[in-house]
Amino acid sequence: MSTDRIEKRVVLRAPRARVWRAISDAKEFGTWFRITLDGPFAAGRTVRGRVAIPGHEHLKVEMQIERIEPERYFSYRWHPYPKDPAQDYSGEPMTLVEFTLEEAEGGAGTALTIVESGFDRIPLARRAEAFRMNTEGWGGQIKNLAAYVS
Amino acid sequence: MLFAALGDATRLSLLRRLSVEGPLSITRLSEGTGVTRQAITKHLATLGSVGLVRHARRGREQVWELERKRLEKARAYLDHIAAQWDAAAARLKAFVEEG
Numbered sequence: 001m002s003t004d005r006i007e008k009r010v011v012l013r014a015p016r017a018r019v020w021r022a023i024s025d026a027k028e029f030g031t032w033f034r035i036t037l038d039g040p041f042a043a044g045r046t047v048r049g050r051v052a053i054p055g056h057e058h059l060k061v062e063m064q065i066e067r068i069e070p071e072r073y074f075s076y077r078w079h080p081y082p083k084d085p086a087q088d089y090s091g092e093p094m095t096l097v098e099f100t101l102e103e104a105e106g107g108a109g110t111a112l113t114i115v116e117s118g119f120d121r122i123p124l125a126r127r128a129e130a131f132r133m134n135t136e137g138w139g140g141q142i143k144n145l146a147a148y149v150s
Numbered sequence: 151m152l153f154a155a156l157g158d159a160t161r162l163s164l165l166r167r168l169s170v171e172g173p174l175s176i177t178r179l180s181e182g183t184g185v186t187r188q189a190i191t192k193h194l195a196t197l198g199s200v201g202l203v204r205h206a207r208r209g210r211e212q213v214w215e216l217e218r219k220r221l222e223k224a225r226a227y228l229d230h231i232a233a234q235w236d237a238a239a240a241r242l243k244a245f246v247e248e249g
Contacts, residue, residue: 006228010243028245110246114238
């Protein structure tokens with residue numbers, strides 16, 4: 001059991017180029033991720049934005065773009081969700097988020113792997129706070145949305 | 151760091167045993183493990199320093215027991231973030247498959 005990373009694998013019935021655009025284009029990324037970002041993704045760049053969920057627009061996002069390999073790999077660092085807008089996170093360790101694209105078996109589309117790692121270094125107080133925020137509704141909101149779009 | 155404390159096979163197996171068998175002494179915990187009592191003591195101290203286990207007296211015996219609340223919190227945090235990624239991946243799927 002790893003306590004440091006989360007890994008998700010999903011097969012998308014869409015060509016790799018389409019999936020790549022949805023992940024690497026900051027506008028498209030924001031559409032499905034539900035954040036409004038202030039500029040394009042480029043390696044080494046810090047992109048800032050806000051959560052685009054009604055009632056949660058006060059939550060800020062900051063993505064430090066690490067590596068972009070067209071149609072194959074995209075990664076960035078950030079402070080993991082959920083976040084308290086009243087807190088300053090700048091001195092805390094970030095997690096690394098990686099998107100890896102492959103052809104799905106049998107030409108069924110695109111296999112996408114999402115990995116978020118580095119949780120072992122996140123302070124305990126922050127994890128406890130995330131738990132509290134979760135029970136107070138942020139997580140519930142996300143679940144409602146998932147149910148709505150699916 | 152709590153998650154670092156969890157990231158070790160011996161410590162995880164100690165937690166598992168305390169979870170299944172309830173409070174145990176260091177002697178019991180080191181039986182059949184091939185790990186020395188000193189090493190077990192050190193691992194328990196690491197787990198204790200982040201509040202995952204605590205020691206207590208049972209009669210004349212010193213035992214270690216699980217702090218269940220703390221462990222549930224650690225697990226809940228990762229479960230919560232994993233659930234958010236599930237939701238985000240579902241939205242991405244709908245986004246690329248419809249467009």
